[in-house]
Amino acid sequence: MSFLNSELKKAVREFLNVPLSKIDNKEEKIDVSEYEDIDNNIVEPVIESDKIYYIHDDDLPKKIAIDRDLSKPIKINIGFYKINKLLEKPFIIFYFQKNNKAFQTYYQFIEREIDPDLFKEHIMDPNESEQLNIEKETTDETDPPIRNIIDIRSNKITGGGDYEIEQIYLEECNRLINDNIKQSDIEKGRIITEYKGFEELEELNTIYAFFENTDDSKIELPKDACFAIINDIIKKKIMNIPVYEPILRMFTENPDLLCMKNENDEKIDNPISVHLCKKSGSGYVNVDRNNSESSESLDDVEFLIHHDIFGDVYLFTNEPIGSVFNIFTPSNKRFALFLENDLVIDNSIEIAQYISENPEKKASFSDYKCISFMENGNQYWAVKSNLLFTEITM
Numbered sequence: 011m012s013f014l015n016s017e018l019k020k021a022v023r024e025f026l027n028v029p030l031s032k033i034d035n036k037e038e039k040i041d042v043s044e045y046e047d048i049d050n051n052i053v054e055p056v057i058e059s060d061k062i063y064y065i066h067d068d069d070l071p072k073k074i075a076i077d078r079d080l081s082k083p084i085k086i087n088i089g090f091y092k093i094n095k096l097l098e099k100p101f102i103i104f105y106f107q108k109n110n111k112a113f114q115t116y117y118q119f120i121e122r123e124i125d126p127d128l129f130k131e132h133i134m135d136p137n138e139s140e141q142l143n144i145e146k147e148t149t150d151e152t153d154p155p156i157r158n159i160i161d162i163r164s165n166k167i168t169g170g171g172d173y174e175i176e177q178i179y180l181e182e183c184n185r186l187i188n189d190n191i192k193q194s195d196i197e198k199g200r201i202i203t204e205y206k207g208f209e210e211l212e213e214l215n216t217i218y219a220f221f222e223n224t225d226d227s228k229i230e231l232p233k234d235a236c237f238a239i240i241n242d243i244i245k246k247k248i249m250n251i252p253v254y255e256p257i258l259r260m261f262t263e264n265p266d267l268l269c270m271k272n273e274n275d276e277k278i279d280n281p282i283s284v285h286l287c288k289k290s291g292s293g294y295v296n297v298d299r300n301n302s303e304s305s306e307s308l309d310d311v312e313f314l315i316h317h318d319i320f321g322d323v324y325l326f327t328n329e330p331i332g333s334v335f336n337i338f339t340p341s342n343k344r345f346a347l348f349l350e351n352d353l354v355i356d357n358s359i360e361i362a363q364y365i366s367e368n369p370e371k372k373a374s375f376s377d378y379k380c381i382s383f384m385e386n387g388n389q390y391w392a393v394k395s396n397l398l399f400t401e402i403t404m
Contacts, residue, residue: 061273062100064093065220069266070207074217075175080129082215087119087257088186089220090203092229093270094346096400100270101239101281101346103404105191106248108234117236118254119218120190124182132174180205183219194230201225209264211256218260220267229404237402239346240268240280248283249330249342281346283402284326284391289315293386296331296342319361319383320375323392324399331388347391347399352380361385 074084090105106117183205191201202225210217223229231237242248243261261267269277287294294315315325330342353375356364361383365372375381381392393399 062270062278064091064102064270065206065222065267067206070209070220072205072207073172073176074179074208075172080132080175081126083126084124085121085214085216086124086183086186087121087216087218088183089119089218090187090191090223091220092223092404094400097281097346097348097397099278099281099348102270103346103402104238104240104243105229105404106236106238106253107190108236108251109254116252116254117238117248118257120186122182122186124179128178128182129175132172132178183221187221192230194228199227201227201229209260209267211260211263214256216256218257223404231403233341237344237404239283239402241282241346244268244280245283249344279348281348281399282328284328284345284347284399285330285342286313286345287315287325287327287331287390288313294325294327294331294388294390296327298341298343317392319365319372320381320392323394324396326391326393326399328389328391344402345399346402347380347393349380350398351378352382353378354382355384357382357384357389359384 078084092103093100094103105120107120109116109118184203187201187203193199193201201223203221204224206220206222208217208219229237236248238248238253243253243258246253246258269280271277285296288297297313313324314322316322317325326345326347355361359367362385364383379394379398383390383392
């Protein structure tokens, strides 16, 4: 998209996105950080997570009643996400549900079809519109005002704004969230979210509404759901299960949703998704998320592995160890890993063979924080700092 088109699109959206009254009457917070003084003497910029964003308020359209035939069913998908700020750089975590349909298993956003009858009293067909105009001409000025109505031929508003349409839409979105996503805290309460706008696939009449989870409560993870990061979407799969194709298409058509950005609108690197390992006999196994031996603190010596070549490191695999023909996937602890000062060793051969053929290379391994290598048919990452990764959880 050209700069001119991008600015035009932004201007149109700013005009259309007149703030709606929020259902929870939550006050809108204004970010004034962009107006703060900037020290031009800083040579190496420091990443400040509060100046990194995913979706700005004017990035996406928010009103569904614009240019839409509300007499047809609308399928709503909720892109429910949270910004994880535990590491130096923040990253996005999405909530996905597993769907088993017609001998196919895939991960998708939570979804629901909105019955057009919900909007029925707020829209009118052409004949009703013409009759209404006739009645208006003969109506006494003291009569009560006509309720908000949208003419589906031209999407023009009769009798006021389209507030009620948008209110119904947001209520359905919130109902979908509350019916499917639960807090795991002992004192469960209402999940606090902020509506960021939507994208859509017009040919499927499907809306992808993005809601950011803004509170600190933990989200429960049922067996048929998972947390995923942008790297999973880019890889088109979570574990060994594919991501639903229309979701991939939506992200492909909107690449700005595949990364976070800094205050200068420069893209921030995404972490990769990996599986934590622990020692098991002479080899390694992935740590199960339900394993009672696992620890909330990764400083625990249990997770440090002494490798004969790389020394004391945290080990991760790109893919689950022991998944059977991409059908069975254990419920591993999954982590987001930022690759920093990394080295990828030739993964076409085993690390032992590589060292045997290139003994002089071993001395340089200490210069790297993350090293990828092949061992016993699995690709591993040897990571020397626990400041580069954290568990993928909400």
